[in-house]
Amino acid sequence: MSPSKWVQDIEDTFVNTQLTSVQVRTFRPDRLIKMAQRIEEFEKQCAACHRFRTEVNKSLEPLNNKTKVTEPVLHYYLVVFRNLADHLKKDHHLVLPFYFSSLYTLFGLFGGALLWLGFWWIYNQLAEVPIPMKIGLLVMVVLGMFFGRILGHKKDLKFAKKRLY
Numbered sequence: 001m002s003p004s005k006w007v008q009d010i011e012d013t014f015v016n017t018q019l020t021s022v023q024v025r026t027f028r029p030d031r032l033i034k035m036a037q038r039i040e041e042f043e044k045q046c047a048a049c050h051r052f053r054t055e056v057n058k059s060l061e062p063l064n065n066k067t068k069v070t071e072p073v074l075h076y077y078l079v080v081f082r083n084l085a086d087h088l089k090k091d092h093h094l095v096l097p098f099y100f101s102s103l104y105t106l107f108g109l110f111g112g113a114l115l116w117l118g119f120w121w122i123y124n125q126l127a128e129v130p131i132p133m134k135i136g137l138l139v140m141v142v143l144g145m146f147f148g149r150i151l152g153h154k155k156d157l158k159f160a161k162k163r164l165y
Contacts, residue, residue, distance in 0.1 A: 003033075003037065004040055006036065006040070006053070007033060007036050007037055007040070010029075010032060010033055010036050010056070010060065011029075011033055013060050013063050013064055014027070014029035014063070016066075017063045017066065019069075023069060026074065026078075027077065028081070031081075032056070032081060035081075035084055035085065035088060036053075036056065038088055038092070038094065039052055039053055039056075039084070039088075042088075042092055046091065046092070048087055048091065049087070052080070052083070052084050052087065055080045055083075055084075056080060056084070058080075059076055059077040059080040059081075060077070093162060094162050094163065095156075095159055095162060095163060096163070097156070097163055098152075098156055099156065099159075100151075100152040100153075100155040100156045100159070101149055101152035101153045101156050102152065103152060104148035104149065104151050104152030104155070105145050105148045105149045105152060106148070107144075107148050108143075108144035108145045108146070108147055108148020108149065108151075109141055109144055109145050109148070110144070111144045111148070112140040112141045112142070112143055112144020112145065113137060113140065113141050113144070115140055115144070116133075116136050116137045116139075116140035116141070117133075117137070119136075120133050120136060120137075
């Protein structure tokens with residue numbers, strides 16, 4: 001499927017603009033292009049997506065005019081970019097790549113630590129010889145993160161078609 005004229009115009013804007021490597025990392029044109037394609041999918045049903053289309057065009061005007069990228073221009077672009085990403089996540093349930101892997105890894109870290117601390121406290125209350133906390137805590141945190149990563153990766157694969165970019 002070839003990109004629409006609007007998406008092609010966005011690509012051309014970034015191709016024709018001499019951005020430094022730092023500016024390319026800041027503007028993230030590849031992500032904006034993918035989000036623009038998603039906007040086109042939802043534009044007919046969602047008034048906010050239609051509004052974002054005009055905001056994206058407005059935020060890219062200084063680049064089209066080949067004016068210098070100043071702080072207010074960059075700030076406005078980043079605000080539009082962030083609001084667009086938040087809208088697509090919240091209202092259209094699109095997720096970032098590896099979102100669930102990261103989230104479940106964090107949950108696994110806390111879950112493993114809590115399980116170990118609970119076990120350690122109960123065991124040391126009942127046992128005559130207490131066990132040290134550090135090694136067991138490390139092992140359980142690593143195991144929790146490992147299993148969280150696996151579960152999150154499975155869910156990421158399930159949501160692979162609903163990625164934000």
